[in-house]
Amino acid sequence: MGYNKIQGHIQVLLQPSEHNTVHNSPIIPGFFLYKQELILEKVGIYVDYRILRMMINLIPLGDTSKLFIKDLTFEKMNVRIYQPKVPSASLRRGVIYCHGGIGSFSIYKHVNIHSYVYTHIVERTSVQGASLYYPATPYSSGGTIAAAVCQALVNRTDLPRVRAQILIYPFLQAVDFNLPSYQQNGRIPPLLRKRTLHLGLKYVNRDVSLVDGLLKGIHIRDDLREKYSKWLSPNNIPNEFKIRGYEPPKLFPCVEEYCTKAQPFLTLIFSPLLSEDNVICQQPESFILTCEYDVLRDDGLLYKKRLEDNGVKVTWCHLKDGFHGVVSVANCGRFISFEAGLRGIDTIAKFIRSL
Numbered sequence: 001m002g003y004n005k006i007q008g009h010i011q012v013l014l015q016p017s018e019h020n021t022v023h024n025s026p027i028i029p030g031f032f033l034y035k036q037e038l039i040l041e042k043v044g045i046y047v048d049y050r051i052l053r054m055m056i057n058l059i060p061l062g063d064t065s066k067l068f069i070k071d072l073t074f075e076k077m078n079v080r081i082y083q084p085k086v087p088s089a090s091l092r093r094g095v096i097y098c099h100g101g102i103g104s105f106s107i108y109k110h111v112n113i114h115s116y117v118y119t120h121i122v123e124r125t126s127v128q129g130a131s132l133y134y135p136a137t138p139y140s141s142g143g144t145i146a147a148a149v150c151q152a153l154v155n156r157t158d159l160p161r162v163r164a165q166i167l168i169y170p171f172l173q174a175v176d177f178n179l180p181s182y183q184q185n186g187r188i189p190p191l192l193r194k195r196t197l198h199l200g201l202k203y204v205n206r207d208v209s210l211v212d213g214l215l216k217g218i219h220i221r222d223d224l225r226e227k228y229s230k231w232l233s234p235n236n237i238p239n240e241f242k243i244r245g246y247e248p249p250k251l252f253p254c255v256e257e258y259c260t261k262a263q264p265f266l267t268l269i270f271s272p273l274l275s276e277d278n279v280i281c282q283q284p285e286s287f288i289l290t291c292e293y294d295v296l297r298d299d300g301l302l303y304k305k306r307l308e309d310n311g312v313k314v315t316w317c318h319l320k321d322g323f324h325g326v327v328s329v330a331n332c333g334r335f336i337s338f339e340a341g342l343r344g345i346d347t348i349a350k351f352i353r354s355l
Helices: 003-014 028-042 050-056 112-125 142-155 180-185 193-203 208-216 222-232 256-261 297-309 339-354
Strands: 067-074 077-084 094-098 128-133 164-168 285-293 314-323
Touching: 067 112, 077 112, 094 112, 094 142, 112 128, 112 339, 142 164, 164 339, 180 297, 193 208, 208 256, 222 297, 285 297, 285 339, 297 314, 314 339
Parallel strands: 094 128, 164 285, 285 314
Antiparallel strands: 067 077, 077 128
């Protein structure tokens, strides 16, 4: 298949802006990786993602000649340390990077798809950092973990305060899977609507047969639905994000079996957007990156509003031509790069330098 045919398929699939080209079109890796996942599933390779990880690992890491990089283990946690070789006259600021990639992009060992992002951030900010790799589960979600940890540290007076949190297209709530971004982008790879729930259920060790019920919202009791509505209402999402279409979903009565089985979905470590105001107001200065073509876009928008309503300073970067994962695949080598992802990395580095 030639480039022209690939580009045409992508444009039909995603309906990107007229300015996109093959070079920066927003879905090439997502489309092919999604197709590879389907092929793997059809031949019985579903849980084991080693083949896909090996393919992802072919993405070039980039120039690391200006960095010291070392792999260590702290308290059974795999950590990769990045440190600029240029001496510093004072103590360096530290950044902890929790990689994302719920499902097929998550890893136990280090792969270039995550290292590329952090390498460029460290180079452009002269910070010293640690990139974490989680041994406990193959279903990691970095934005969720970062938000949940910052909330958990609110009352920890024995630890230094976090200066800022950076949330890159984070998953933040498991209440409403019918928000505008889920409706608009539910079939846009790599993170499809049903796939998001499927991986989330595996994350909390629940039967994936619950997916259809969760899509209907029957896992939310009426009293909680009323409570959460003030935080998750589509009315809290600017109208500009509904012009591609939004239909208020039909409300289904809760089903106790689903409420019980899906209870881990509503814990604050999994759905940090549901925290009370007395926790939200104590969050550090925040940077939130969202992408237009991403089912998780509205999670970021809703958390942005909650933080701002509670007096927390928020820097927001919205990539109008971006898709979920675009920052990680900003530069896939000589022939394919994504302007949206490169802009995202530049904006993140600028935010860090401003602190």
